[in-house]
Amino acid sequence: MTDLVLTLIGPDRPGIVESIADAVASKGGNWLESRMAHLAGKFAGILRIEVSPEKAAGLEAALRALETAGLKLVLERATPQDRPQPHAMEIALLGLDRPGLVREISDLLASRGVNVEELVTDRYSAPMTGELMFKAELRVDVPDAVDPRELREGLERLAGDLMVELKVAEALRRGR
Numbered sequence: 001m002t003d004l005v006l007t008l009i010g011p012d013r014p015g016i017v018e019s020i021a022d023a024v025a026s027k028g029g030n031w032l033e034s035r036m037a038h039l040a041g042k043f044a045g046i047l048r049i050e051v052s053p054e055k056a057a058g059l060e061a062a063l064r065a066l067e068t069a070g071l072k073l074v075l076e077r078a079t080p081q082d083r084p085q086p087h088a089m090e091i092a093l094l095g096l097d098r099p100g101l102v103r104e105i106s107d108l109l110a111s112r113g114v115n116v117e118e119l120v121t122d123r124y125s126a127p128m129t130g131e132l133m134f135k136a137e138l139r140v141d142v143p144d145a146v147d148p149r150e151l152r153e154g155l156e157r158l159a160g161d162l163m164v165e166l167k168v169a170e171a172l173r174r175g176r
Contacts, residue, residue: 002056003078004029004049006063010071012043019066024049027059035118048078087142088117088171091155095164097123097134105136108158112151115141134164139171 010016017036024031029051036045051059060075067073093105102121109116118139126133142148152168159166 001050002053003032004051004056004059004063005076005078006047006049007045007074008047008066008071009042009044010069012038012041016043016071019069020047020063023062023066024059027062028052028055029059087144087146087148089140089142089148089151090169090171091138091140092136092167093159093162093164094133094135095162097132101134101162101164102136104158104162105138105155108154109138109140112146112154113143114146114151115143117141 006020008020021031023029029049032048032050034045034047036043036047049059056077063073063075091105093101095101102119106116116138119136120138121134121136123132123134125131142151155166155168
């Protein structure tokens, strides 16, 4: 099987997901996983599709045809990698919004060789005060060479310095 990874962005409108799903299904592809969202009037997403090698070119052409509807696409063939399954952790932080929060936490993770597998962020007004709050949820892969307790302690120190609430939990492995 061939894996295709599609990223897309365009003006948000009804029917975008349906048009992608139709192209995938009509060419024999299997929709494996995706993340899609409305951001600042745009529809943005990333999608992994599995298709037999003999149908890959037809699926790629059907997806590229969506560009005529105003979507910008990047489509790449991917090779599933056999790699060791590192220790997975989920990290959540919540605090007053301010510039640099993502940089601070990503710097700590990168300095230890921790890979950010998924990052979801949001900013919203606190119910009682109206202050802008920042929320981030991360799923990370911790290599065997990194002590999860030391990483947790480093994250807790950083949370104290940044004055944010932090939760760290073990995560179940997802299939690749």
